[in-house]
Amino acid sequence: MKTTQNTVLITGGSAGIGFEIAKLFDQKGNHVIITGRDENRLKKAAAQLQNVTAIVSDVTNEADVNRLVNQLYADFPKLNILINNAGKAFYYQQAAQANAFEKAGDEMLTNYLSVIRLTEKLVDLLNRQEEAAIVNVTSIVALAPSHRMATYGASKAALHSYTQSLRITLERSSTTKVFELMPPLVDTDFSQEIGGATNGIAPSVVAADLLHALENNEYEIHVGLTAQVYELARKSPADALAAMNA
Numbered sequence: 001m002k003t004t005q006n007t008v009l010i011t012g013g014s015a016g017i018g019f020e021i022a023k024l025f026d027q028k029g030n031h032v033i034i035t036g037r038d039e040n041r042l043k044k045a046a047a048q049l050q051n052v053t054a055i056v057s058d059v060t061n062e063a064d065v066n067r068l069v070n071q072l073y074a075d076f077p078k079l080n081i082l083i084n085n086a087g088k089a090f091y092y093q094q095a096a097q098a099n100a101f102e103k104a105g106d107e108m109l110t111n112y113l114s115v116i117r118l119t120e121k122l123v124d125l126l127n128r129q130e131e132a133a134i135v136n137v138t139s140i141v142a143l144a145p146s147h148r149m150a151t152y153g154a155s156k157a158a159l160h161s162y163t164q165s166l167r168i169t170l171e172r173s174s175t176t177k178v179f180e181l182m183p184p185l186v187d188t189d190f191s192q193e194i195g196g197a198t199n200g201i202a203p204s205v206v207a208a209d210l211l212h213a214l215e216n217n218e219y220e221i222h223v224g225l226t227a228q229v230y231e232l233a234r235k236s237p238a239d240a241l242a243a244m245n246a
């Protein structure tokens with residue numbers, strides 16, 4: 001997959017991993033479309049990029065998604081890379097009053113159902129292109145869960161499963177390639193509560209690994225520690241589970 005002269009949509013491209021991916025694609029001569037809910041944050045991010053369009057859009061809001069999709073079909077008919085990056089997590093102890101049902105609902109809507117909705121609406125446009133890709137951002141916890149992020153892990157495991165099936169479907173019916181980016185702990189706003197600042201890798205490392213994997217058609221991208229947990233899980237799922245919950 002080429003990594004220059006593409007038109008790339010990144011949901012949640014105003015901060016963290018999404019913004020670092022936007023920066024790299026921008027530097028390599030692509031047109032980048034970034035979305036997010038907070039207009040100010042989005043504008044500040046866009047001001048740091050050259051070839052960019054910023055669109056306020058919440059992946060969980062149907063009207064926002066429809067507006068975004070209409071704008072893309074009308075103004076960006078060459079869109080050929082979709083990066084489903086926007087995500088949400090709750091870090092909490094399972095307990096009687098944890099409101100796990102509400103939290104799980106939020107996480108499933110943002111991390112799983114919204115990806116399916118947006119992908120379904122854009123896949124025809126992607127399939128029209130000579131070369132196209134969908135990148136779903138899951139996580140190390142899709143391989144083995146971390147018990148303090150039980151419902152988040154489940155939403156990413158669901159996305160992992162969907163991504164594998166989508167890859168097979170599109171491989172057989174189109175030229176659109178389906179990638180899965182699986183970061184370990186990354187130092188972003190998202191991970192501050194779980195030690196991202198001290199133990200997380202830089203989001204720029206995740207972005208660089210993604211670009212390298214796209215160039216080499218490596219479909220499942222095990223960034224940093226994810227590669228070790230992947231190997232461990234292959235040999236002993238129980239050891240991987242223990243390592244993730246040490």
Ligand SMILES: NC(=O)c1ccc[n+]([C@@H]2O[C@H](COP(=O)([O-])OP(=O)(O)OC[C@H]3O[C@@H](n4cnc5c(N)ncnc54)[C@H](OP(=O)(O)O)[C@@H]3O)[C@@H](O)[C@H]2O)c1
Pocket residue numbers: 011012013014015016017018035036037038039041042057058059060085086087088089110137138139140182183184185186187188189190191196200
């Ligand atoms: N950080 C980690 O340790 C880690 C590890 C593995 C996987 N991941 C995954 O990587 C992805 C990015 O995480 P991150 O760490 O970069 O998070 P982040 O630093 O918090 O950035 C999240 C980005 O997504 C946007 N966003 C959040 N909810 C949105 C929504 N409903 N609609 C549209 N945009 C939304 C945010 O902007 P607004 O708030 O303005 O909307 C922001 O641009 C997520 O899918 C996450 O699950 C993260």
